[in-house]
Amino acid sequence: MNLYNKYRSQKFDEVVGQEHIVTVLKNAIIYDKVSHAYLFSGPRGTGKTTLARLLAKSLNCQDRKKNNYEPCNVCASCKEITQGFSMDIIEIDAASNRGINEIRSLRDKIHFVSSGNKYKIFIIDEVHMLTPEAFNALLKTLEEPPKNVIFILATTELHKVPETIISRTQSFNFTLHNLDNIVLQLEKIAT
Template identity: 65%
Template sequence: MPLVLYRKYRPQTFSEVIGQEHIVQTLTNAISRDMISHAYLFAGPRGSGKTTIARLLAKAVNCQNRKKGEHEPCNKCTSCLEINDGRAIDLMEIDAASHRGIDEIRELRDGVRFAPAKSNYKVFILDEAHQLSKDAFNALLKMLEEPPSHAV
């Protein structure tokens, strides 16, 4: 099955991202210095690269070939390839538009407690988070206030 254009040509490294220089600079500095925060909030209009940059962050922090002081994912190691193919077990992408209830966030909160299986970090990307219910937001806030060190 052919890929749609925006997936086929999605940036695979930070240097390929166009129009988000300040975001890329901030993230690459944090990655290079191993100063990864437990949470990042990306906001902007549709198509501005929020999910793409979140996936790049996930690849960079879990890249097995990235050397100290570097920030680009190699796109050749097992971790990078699994993220590219959408089969990484330590990366969870949740569509909050269709999973917006408190039960889904509680399930996410339970999953955060477990250490990553194969990667440095367990990364959770919550897409369309603004569509969560009020109770789900409160459950998410509790998780963000007491994050485990292995989760982003």
């Protein structure tokens, strides 16, 4: 197991930095006001993928208590998501799968029935790498999202994402961690 996966936050309260984003996502979960599409942008290593997976896990947690935002990390759904085996959390690396055929395949998967989870969630990493044709196909899906489907787009290069995509998402700008937070996290890992 890679170190970044071994020490990746498994609860919102373990996330280092990005407090404003964590607060908004926690409230969206508690008040059941989750958007159909999110766009996480910012430098590498700032928590975009971690928060995407945490959001997916919390929304599909089978034992999450009402008015709570934390996933239990014990139920079958949480374990599947943590291990990367969930059929309802589909992660796509747009740097490698950037064409229209990949987005068409994604659109086909949207209509498959969930395997028992509340949401089917598509995490598209490095979304700025999609071709113009792929963006157009994605746009149509974002305009008319099926119920209980959530998209989480992540990018390190926001300026390469078309405004038509950005305007259909709830966008968050991730910032670099300050040195004090990094030192505190490394001290926790070292002990």
